[in-house]
Amino acid sequence: MIITIAAGKGGTGKTLVATSLALSIDNVQFIDCDVEEPDAHILLRPEIFSRKPVFIPVPQVDEEKCTGCGKCSEVCVYHAIAVFSQRVLIFPELCHGCGACVHLCPENAISEEGMKVGVVESGKADGIEFIQGKLDIGKPMPTPVIREVKREINPKRTVIIDVAPGTSCPMAEAVKGSDFCILVTEPTPFGLYDLKLAIEVVKKLKVNFGVIINRDGIGDYRLEDYCKSEEIPVLLKIPFQRKIAELYSKGVSLVSGMPEWKEDFNNLFREIKEAR
Amino acid sequence: MKEIVVISGKGGTGKTSILASFAVLAERKVICDADVDAPDLHLLLKPEIEEEHDFWGREVAFIEKDKCTECGLCLECRFNAIKDFEVDFFSCEGCRLCFYLCPGNAIEMKPNLAGHWFTSRTKYGLFVHAKLEPGQENSGKLVAEVKQAARKIAERERIELILCDGPPGMGCPVISSLSGASLALLVTEPTLSGIHDLERVLDVCCHFGIPAAVVINKYDLDAGNTFEIERFCAEREVEVLARIPFDNVVPEAIVKGMPVVEYTNTNTNTNTNERVSREIKALWKKLEEGIGASGW
Structure with a gap:
């Protein structure tokens, strides 16, 4: 199964969700498709074994x-x-x-x-097979790197793909062909507006999706009202807590710093499998 | 004419909140939003659209079934956009190779309305913004059109300053938003991801020879990382122009649909904290002086 984690708006917590999900379940391949700014390695700390130029x-x-x-x-x-x-x-x-x-x-x-134009790096982080793409400085086109990274998909594992922000070609290229897309957003008008744009792309790609509300409590109720009225499943809410922000800032994944969250991510995974 | 572009590498560091505040503080300027695939600045500036323009993206191939003999020559497509003799819209890059190779003229190149751009009036000044259709490519080209339109308006109105809200990342839309910029203002946050992405986006600025300065937003979230950013900036000889504290007043202002400096000015709520606005105002003053001294 291939699960993509996307958002529309930047900085809503895609990488936080993707890494914690990866660390909560077994037999995972993690692919960082945000080739402009790949950050998942900061939290997963993989050992890189091979580098292939693109x-x-x-x-x-x-x-x-x-x-x-x-x-x-x-x-x-x-x-x-x-x-x-x-x-x-x-x-x-x-x-x-x-x-x-x-x-x-x-x-x-x-x-x-x-x-x-870039490089594909492969390695291991504990039991996780880790792949990331990196666009070279000054090169404008991320899609060839994203395509190369996605060639590494290992169908024998649960594949978790971290996606670039935005709603244009790099996002669509990464989400295309996945079985489920988690859209991570925040309860502000920015988060809601960009979520709606991201949903349009995911629908056009005919990918099943659900929403995670991160920093729950900072904004207002319009996001939840929207999800309710459109019958979009809210898969998980992560409250705004200084401790969560501090863990992320130090490069510690949520489930490593606060192991009580593991169960939530396990349930999330179960829900996604059932939704398929 | 001076052009200040706010970018960040990592998303969600506060670009739009800061740029919207500059729109309040700067006197004569044209404002533009170069984040065309997840544009948010309009949610704060509340534009009244005066002109709407079509943005035509790259053409997309289309196979006419009754003419197609399934000879397979079109499968030469390097982007794997043709499967079962149908074109996948999201994969087609409009290169026309299939169109040229098809012996039966079964392939048509269709124009593709990829988005729109607008010139608008706001209470802060004239505003150029855009909306790319979801999943489209070529956002760099739309960014270039938005910036071009902003420059034309500035020339016509004899305005000497363009304020531009940039996209996250470091690929084509970012490179396009940087073209011709007098200063790239890099908004970062004291997280390891923020630092990592700052380094990459600063490299992009250097690669294209664009002067850069740094703002550390939410600086009090992690003192160690803030110190690390300052050390890094000193080493790279990039000035840190401001440290803005983390405060809930920023999302509050977004919820109210107002630039944060305006929200704290008009809000009578006694809980409102002034620290964020004070720092942004001081930052703007520095930028204004920098522009005046034509340092940038």
Whole structure:
């Protein structure tokens, strides 16, 4: 079973929930798909055994074969190739690696070389199989890294995926194909507004979902009222407590610092299995 | 023209609460929200929309079943967007490879309305904001349009300052929000995650040569981590401009739909704590002086 933990709004407690769930159940594979800012390793402290670079294929022109016809520039929708006075200029940072230029060059003058955009790291944290992706500094596109990380999914384990904030492509790419999505939010108008946007994505992806209310008590009742009226299951409420915030700030997971929460996360897991 | 962009790496550190307060404190400015896929600033600024513009994203491939012979050439798709001769909307990156390869002209590239952007009036000033349709890509391009529109308005109105609320993370929308910025204000919090993400996002600023300064929000949550952030900033020669305490007045103001400095000004509730607003006002004063001295 694959469970994704997403939010819409940033900083609502995705990583807190994902790591505590992972530490409460058996036979887990943990995948950090927030490749822009992966933080789960801070709480799970894995030992990393292997690092695999992620490349996207960018074009390379064989100048002897190239006639400067301009076809490659014409077919590239990302404007990553320009042809000036029969010389081809390539802007690798705009390239998505789609291969259109390679396929369509009439002279077969284009080959590809890998451009590194990130890394996939694998390791172990106690019994947990741990995988994380990291986007390189200054590289704009997280999705190729997310795709590579998701290739590591081990179907023999319960897979827990920590997702980037937002509701655009990196979030959709990570949530896609999962069996259940936990949306973590907070009871403020910001949390509610962004939750509604996230729900639209999850519904379009046809993934079952439920909500966890974190920092319960800081805001108002509009979030709960909304969940009630839309019949969205509230799976768990985590109260706002200074101690919980302090544990997180020191990189201690909720269930390690306050083991009494283990039972709640076990129940959460049971509820998700039943909801499927 | 000066442009201050508030970013953070990690989400939920307080970008929007701080930027909304600047919108109250700054005199002449154009405000823009560059967090287009989870925009929240409008919930505090309560804009009256004056103009609405379509944002067209990348085209999406569509297979016409009656023309398709299932020859399989389109399965060359590098994004695995074609399964059973249907296109998965979320995976298609609009590269047109399938469109070019299909021998039977069975593939059509359809335009894709990916979102909207708005120019609005608020009681704090003119405001440019946007909404990306859920699950869309290309948010960096929409951010660029929002910023472009804000600059045009500033030029037209002869306004010298743009205040921009940025997105979390460090990928395309962040890079896009940083383009042309005079100063990136990095809002962090004293958690190990906050520190980790600050380091990465500061590296991004350095990579693109954008001057940066740091604000430690909720600094009293963990004294050790706050010290660590200060040590790190000193080592990287980045100025820490403010330390804002943790206080429930911030979520209270959000619930009331008001920028926090305005909430504490108007609220007669005696429980209201002024510390947060005082720090934000002092921070704004420093920024104003910095702008005046054209340090940024």
